[in-house]
């Protein structure tokens with residue numbers, strides 16, 4: 001289903017403070033967030049940023065210290081206990097570790113949330129079987145969770161989360177324990193459920209690739225605050241915050257490659273006329289033949305140690321780690337040429353045996 005312009009979740013000035021041993025800890029800090037019906041909204045941040053605490057306020061599993069939580073037009077803190085129970089049933093949740101009941105069969109796990117409903121046993125069975133069909137696990141109804149793979153367990157958890165026909169599904173790092181192929185399959189299933197059931201999905205993760213795969217909107221969280229938000233392609237193709245840029249870089253595995261290259265003994269002793277450079281290209285610069293231009297125009301030699309291009313929406317971001325070698329003057333001219341053509345050039349190490357922190361060594 002396409003996203004509508006109707007807000008289904010509204011967090012207004014929500015804060016959560018925990019009283020830890022010596023000082024209060026503000027896990028969520030004055031967050032305002034509106035999510036429209038039918039959207040797939042990602043919240044990304046490192047461990048401890050406050051993502052789980054924030055999404056747990058959506059069903060009041062975590063009571064905010066201050067602020068208002070409105071879901072489907074109802075301000076949850078104002079509801080009586082029975083009405084809150086009813087409202088919560090319309091918000092399903094899945095977790096990294098599945099939280100299945102190991103002593104019950106797959107079918108019983110999916111039926112579990114229906115036990116308190118005024119429906120007959122055959123109706124309950126029929127509903128659970130239909131949900132297992134939807135997640136592609138019909139033939140596993142008599143199995144026990146321990147007999148299933150991680151991906152299959154997560155499918156059971158998804159079927160269980162759908163038992164009460166929720167309007168919203170919250171996914172708390174639901175793919176973090178899965179391998180890349182299974183992650184892709186589960187994300188495809190979530191996308192399918194969004195499209196066919198009109199389910200609004202709120203997904204938290206620390207991986208940009210997960211957000212890129214299915215989300216339309218994203219909020220970047222740091223120290224309890226949302227520091228950047230918007231359309232996924234816009235946010236990641238033109239990050240305004242260093243943390244958002246970090247997520248883009250780590251998706252391209254570039255920092256990992258840089259660390260490995262820095263640790264490589266054979267690269268510890270560059271000659272006087274060599275420079276170890278980390279180049280970052282964006283948009284138009286990824287389409288030009290800048291490296292061969294360095295050879296033709298400046299007689300420089302580029303030895304490529306790592307290369308990757310990350311495509312975000314219609315924008316490409318390219319990464320290269322190279323050893324550039326040549327005469328000192330031409331090295332300087334070549335680097336200027338790259339800068340003039342919109343390439344960010346970071347000097348990682350020089351031929352004087354100097355190692356330079358690339359974060360502080362933009363050459364311009």
Ligand SMILES: Nc1ncnc2c1ncn2[C@@H]1O[C@H](COP(=O)(O)OP(=O)(O)OP(=O)(O)O)[C@@H](O)[C@H]1O
Nearest residue numbers: 018020025027045046047048049050051052053054
């Ligand atoms: N019940 C609690 N009592 C005290 N402190 C808590 C509690 N729950 C979370 N915290 C603290 O609040 C901060 C935010 O935690 P939260 O789990 O929301 O972050 P997160 O971004 O989801 O990280 P992770 O992915 O590691 O769970 C952390 O410093 C955490 O230790």
